[in-house]
Amino acid sequence: MAENMNNDSNNSDDNKKVYNEFRKMIAEAKFSPNMDKILLERYLKVSDNNLVNAFALLKHGLELRQKASYLFFNRDLSVKEIQTAFTTFQFCPLRKLTKEKYKITIIRFPKCDANLYDSVDVIKTALMMFDACYTMYDNGDDLIEGEIFILDVVGFSFKQFLNLSKNVNTFLHYTKFLQEAAPVRLISNHITNTSSIMDGVLGLVKPILRKELQDLVHFHKVGSDTMLKFFEKDVLPIDYGGTNGTIDEHYKEWLKVFETKRDYLLNDDYWKISTDET
Incomplete structure (x- = not known):
């Protein structure tokens, strides 16, 4: 039981470290500094915490959003x-x-x-x-x-x-x-x-x-x-x-x-x- 708790703690620390590195990459690329935390965790999750792959996936998504701004911007669910x-x-x-x-x-x-x-x-x-x-x-x-x-x-x-x-x-x-x-x-x-x-x-x-x-x-x-x-x-x-x-x-x-x-x-x-x- 104690060993499992230690492993969970180590994994949590590793995930936090990777997440912070991901935030740095986003800041250096001058993307929005206010991107949702859970959203970014998802990019890391599906990329198995590979920072290069997660960043490439995020960047590609942002670029596709720009190409179809009528779908991804000016979104008011009350209209x-x-x-x-x-x-x-x-x-x-x-x-x-x-x-x-x-x-x-x-x-x-x-x-x-x-x-x-x-x-x-x-x-x-x-x-x-x-x-x-x-x-x-x-x-x-x-x-x-x-x-x-x-x-x-x-x-x-x-x-x-x-x-x-x-x-x-x-x-x-x-x-x-x-x-x-x-x-x-x-x-x-x-x-x-x-x-x-x-x-x-x-x-x-x-x-x-x-x-x-x-x-x-x-x-x-x-x-x-x-x-x-x-x-x-x-x-x-x-x-x-x-x-x-x-x-x-x-x-x-x-x-x-x-x-x-x-x-x-x-x-x-x-x-x-x-x-x-x-």
Whole structure:
């Protein structure tokens, strides 16, 4: 027991040392000095505390944000466009982790008025929600070991697909950011309630989706219970054959948490890169 406590203490000291070095690198690069502590810990976690790799990942993310400022800046969750987006998709990070300490996030497209759906607003809102998640611990005061995403396209219509196709460059930038620059260790992607429309969506993104990520995608047909082969019932919501509440309950709970991050999301200074060469 004493030996384990000593090891934990040593690991904690090492992590603090690496974190402080990371802060120094960020200061020398003239990035924002006010970047969120938990966000930076995530970059270190997914890089196995390799400072060079963590810094490269962070820098790449900041650069991608500049290239699509309409997605990553001027983000007020109280405006009409974002409030409408709340009704056309559901972003649900589940609090209960898998036994491997993986977090499951469900992104669901319920049946809705397709005329209200705007793919740019939905993508911007989803990126805001990811950024909010990155500033919170997942397991007490600890970080998760990996992330699993479930995409439920039960209500995604052909009209919504046409809207997404019209804004394909935005969709590809969103995919590129999550694939190349997010502080995430991806374990798997699950797409459920699939239809022929989803084939079209995958056709849009497949050219830029790395082979190793394509291999992590699992498909589940409408009405099937195949997700139970991958997850414990007490982790999955009732909607997918589990016992962990309903999607609607999780979404309402998440929106309350998300709203507490409004000031953080409004502050564009976190993501600016200095152009001062002196």
